[in-house]
């Protein structure tokens with residue numbers, strides 16, 4: 029039996045439609061949510077991500093400010109800008125597009141963002157709050173995954189969840205969210221011995237590896253829910269298309285629910301960024 033595909037695009041549209049009323053309610057208070065996006069350098073993928081974020085803000089009625097710096101900018105210039113944005117009442121969310129060029133201390137940059145404006149949820153204070161089960165901002169990609177699981181009524185309490193990948197952006201916060209939701213969670217990495225022995229136990233399998241078609245059908249338990257976070261560009265001789273970390277065609281014959289790439293987790297990530305920015309503006313009104 030072929031798995032049901034989780035339509036991230038449709039869910040993203042549904043959620044974004046719901047944001048309209050929240051943005052209108054803020055407008056009634058004279059408030060417009062504002063997001064500042066900082067881009068350093070000319071990495072083509074980062075440029076696309078930033079453009080998509082700015083366009084999504086515009087469509088949702090969120091004010092956005094794009095700040096672009098050359099790759100060789102002095103980090104002090106960017107840190108000074110972050111300090112100014114921290115104090116700017118028109119800005120509720122600040123995002124620094126990663127990765128940053130080598131002269132930057134990435135951690136120092138993320139820590140410079142005021143925790144109350146850290147809509148990516150990467151500041152140590154917000155990571156700590158998430159670890160304690162009391163999140164202020166949930167990192168956008170794993171937040172989107174949780175929304176997909178919720179939408180499809182996927183039970184998490186008492187179930188085995190396996191996350192492949194332990195990055196600060198995806199794997200670790202994903203694992204924390206699943207732990208907080210009551211799943212029994214295993215986090216795998218590149219040194220994990222007998223990876224398939226772990227993944228075959230998973231009722232919920234999340235792949236955040238960055239390797240095309242890494243998860244094969246033999247690694248998946250029949251009836252599992254498979255979430256593919258990976259976004260990989262295939263080489264030109266293979267069509268140059270986007271491809272996930274999961275061998276979709278084969279795994280969908282084993283799984284019960286599966287996310288495609290594109291059209292799965294990707295559209296949810298930006299949607300949850302909008303959600304966090306609106307939430308940040310709402311909090312300001314409440315305080």
Ligand code: NAP
Pocket residue numbers: 169192193194195196197198199216217218219220223236237238239257258259260293294295297
């Ligand atoms: P990352 O920082 O490179 O982390 C990859 C993780 O995979 C690492 O923890 C690594 O282990 C692990 N890994 C690599 N090879 C492995 C193997 N053979 N067996 C088991 N684990 C292995 O990447 P990331 O930022 O988490 O992103 C992962 C993927 O998601 C990428 O394709 C990225 O483009 C995509 N992504 C998508 C979205 C979205 O919106 N859909 C958002 C963010 C990222 P070690 O720690 O041991 O090296």
